Amino acid sequence: MTWVASAVDSRYGVENLPYGVYSTPDNAVPRLGVRIGDEVLDLRRLAEAGQCANCPTCSALRAPMLNPFMALGRDVWSTVRGQVQSALTEPDMEQHLRSMLSPISTVTMHPPFMVADYVDFYSSEHHATNLGRLFRPDAEPLLPNWKHLPVGYHGRGGTVVPSGTPIVRPNGQRKTPDGDIVFGPSARLDIEAEVGFVVGVPTALGHPVSADEFRDHVFGLTLVNDWSARDIQAWEYVPLGPFLGKSFATTVSAWVTPLDALDDAEITAPEQDPEVLPYLAEKDRYGYDLRMSVKWNGTEVSRPPFADMYWTPAQQLAHMTVNGAALRTGDLYASGTVSGPAAHQRGSFLELTWGGKEPITLGDGSTRTFLEDGDTVELNATAMGTEGRLIALGEVAGTVHSH
Ligand code: MN
Numbered sequence: 001m002t003w004v005a006s007a008v009d010s011r012y013g014v015e016n017l018p019y020g021v022y023s024t025p026d027n028a029v030p031r032l033g034v035r036i037g038d039e040v041l042d043l044r045r046l047a048e049a050g051q052c053a054n055c056p057t058c059s060a061l062r063a064p065m066l067n068p069f070m071a072l073g074r075d076v077w078s079t080v081r082g083q084v085q086s087a088l089t090e091p092d093m094e095q096h097l098r099s100m101l102s103p104i105s106t107v108t109m110h111p112p113f114m115v116a117d118y119v120d121f122y123s124s125e126h127h128a129t130n131l132g133r134l135f136r137p138d139a140e141p142l143l144p145n146w147k148h149l150p151v152g153y154h155g156r157g158g159t160v161v162p163s164g165t166p167i168v169r170p171n172g173q174r175k176t177p178d179g180d181i182v183f184g185p186s187a188r189l190d191i192e193a194e195v196g197f198v199v200g201v202p203t204a205l206g207h208p209v210s211a212d213e214f215r216d217h218v219f220g221l222t223l224v225n226d227w228s229a230r231d232i233q234a235w236e237y238v239p240l241g242p243f244l245g246k247s248f249a250t251t252v253s254a255w256v257t258p259l260d261a262l263d264d265a266e267i268t269a270p271e272q273d274p275e276v277l278p279y280l281a282e283k284d285r286y287g288y289d290l291r292m293s294v295k296w297n298g299t300e301v302s303r304p305p306f307a308d309m310y311w312t313p314a315q316q317l318a319h320m321t322v323n324g325a326a327l328r329t330g331d332l333y334a335s336g337t338v339s340g341p342a343a344h345q346r347g348s349f350l351e352l353t354w355g356g357k358e359p360i361t362l363g364d365g366s367t368r369t370f371l372e373d374g375d376t377v378e379l380n381a382t383a384m385g386t387e388g389r390l391i392a393l394g395e396v397a398g399t400v401h402s403h
Helices: 043-049 056-061 074-089 091-100 125-135 211-217 230-236 259-265 313-321
Strands: 019-024 027-036 039-042 101-103 108-110 118-121 152-154 160-162 171-175 181-185 193-199 218-225 250-252 266-268 286-288 291-296 299-302 332-334 376-384 390-401
Touching (some): 039 091, 056 074, 091 101, 171 230, 193 313, 250 390, 313 332
Antiparallel strands (some): 027 039, 266 286
16 A cells, blocks of 8 residues: 555556656656656655765666666566655655655656657457448458568657657648648548557577567657658558658557556457467467547547557567567567457547548537547547556547648
8 A cells, every 4th residue: 555645546546657758847857757646756866865975776767768777677666666656655754755746737748768669450350341441442441461471651750749749731742632632731630549668678680589578678668649740651552661751740648558467458369370480479469458549529439449450569579570570679560450359449530430421420519520620539448457456557638730
């Protein structure tokens, strides 16, 4: 039981403890913090209070971003998490730590980590099937490679932004239904509700990571909104894949949830048929039972289930390094749109409105197919934490602005 009162009945209890970077009104220097209840614990001050001269862990905890800490590896991640959990549960520590807590309502959040490379996958069978049906109605919905490898593309790490960053509607080139090639603001601006995995421990060029080494390299996860301009995407993507229709902005949470918080959310991943090649095989094949929610201007329009994903994050990691590509600390790789089998479980508006043909009615009575200027989208998720208590992932919100 924690001595932080706001954490007792919170989905940000001591079982959760996501990491972020924040500043306060009286100290503008960004520093690492851990969320506990409605407060943030200052990890920089906690490290300084230990009076350790310069061990790697304390140096990393004094950095203004998560990267140095994430690079230290699983043993350090677990040790620090255990120490923070003890500090927040031992009654004797309250007097000592009280001044290191700030109410979350008073702090400014900063990007939690410097993104190295960004890869986006396409790992939901329901999403890939829906898109196949929408774009190629007379053909097999899944392309021939889909069950043999986790399809993905390299995105733009430099435009990954934290929750709350305004999303400016992108301009671009597109083809009208009449066949004209025009330039202007996207008229089919969409979202993709995804889960992103953050790499901590890097590798050297030429050294693939096996699926079984997933937990040695991946530090944690965050919800991701992969904003997508469908009209720009549809015209540009042949034959090299997504480009400007995706690269204008990708939103992540201000909070990175460590994988250690999700041990009890692991579930057996769906069986794969046909059998995968040996480099994609897993000794222990698991995914995460994350229950996601998509809100459009405050109205919940979807509840995508991450548990259904066909390709696991461990397989994605094995695939993206099998050619010898190096991992860097801060690499982000996202799952692809999370869609379940039911209509209310689809993770993009393209699917929810079936290509824009079936508008959605919001709480205020207005209808939507794609995003209008001023619209806000918020992603949330819960998972089972340890001790049988639900934990929340940090929210991912963004509001669309006109160009
Ligand atoms: Mn995507």
